[in-house]
Amino acid sequence: MAKPSTSKDAGVPKGRRLQARSLERRLKILNVAREMITTDAIPHLSLYDIAHKAGIPPSSLYHFFPKTEVLLQALAEEVFAAFDECVSRPLVDEEVNHWSDISRILETRMLEYYQQNEMARALILGQHLHVDILASDHQHDDEMGKRIEQIYRRYFELPKLPESYNIFAIALQIADKVYAMSHQEFGNITPTMAMEGWRAARSYLALYLPECLQRRTQS
Known part of the structure; x- marks a missing residue:
């Protein structure tokens, strides 16, 4: 016999109720995965263990995430979206x-x-062999590098830059490499290594950008 609708579900089409429950279950899986990534090594992450901790049948989890890589990719997209917001937020001209x-x-x-x-530190800066995640991170760096270049061009007249690679994307990867060294040794990014990451990225950019660049007039 079909389970009667609760007052909360009354008046809501069945298809929409199922869609809402499906979304709720997916979010629960992601929340549990975030928590487990911070306590367990990513190479040992198990979809079965995630399903058990989330209190759902493994078959339901496999419906959303058939492989560990698919689940990790979904979490990586959250990290990439957060970084996009960091770049999209307007700068203060006076700074x-x-x-x-x-x-x-x-x-x-x-x-x-x-x-x-x-979770972001473990996924992006931690040691693991999920090639798909590493490739997605590099691709996202390339996309962010292009956006960062446009920010530079908004403020300064840039010299001719290489066309076969984006120096701003490489600068991001250089900084992340230093941050990863700190995360893997200390479990976080220490203030000293944070400064070293920025200095390394700045030194690389200085190979292409002269010390003094002509400032564009801000409209």
């Missing part, structure tokens, strides 16, 4: 006096996110 101020401001925003999100 940009030198081209390096742009990278400093953006790196500070992303560092704050890393410091507040242990």
Whole structure:
């Protein structure tokens, strides 16, 4: 016999109720996975263990995430969206006096996110062999690098830059490499290594950007 609708579900079409429950279950899986990533090593992450802790049948979890890589990719997309927000947030014109101020401001925003999100540190900076996640991270860096270049061009007249690669994407990867060294050794990004990451990225950009760049007039 079909289970009667509760007052909460009354008047809601059956298809919409099922869709809402499906979304709720998916969010529960992701929440449990976030928690487990911060306590268990990613290479040992098990979909069966996640299903058990979430209190749902493994078959239901496999419906949403047939492989561990698919689940990790969903979590990585959350991290990428947070980084996109860091780059999209407008800069304060008065705080940009030198081209390096742009990278400093953006790196500070992303560092704050890393410091507040242990899952992001484990997924992006931790040691694991999920090639798909690493490839997605590099692809996202390429996309962010192009957006960051546009921010630089909004404030400064840039010299001719290489066309076969994006220096701003590489600068992001350089900083992340330093952050990863700190995370893997200390479990977090120490203030010293945070500064070293920014200095390494700035030094790389300085190979292509002269110390003094002509400032664009802000309309």
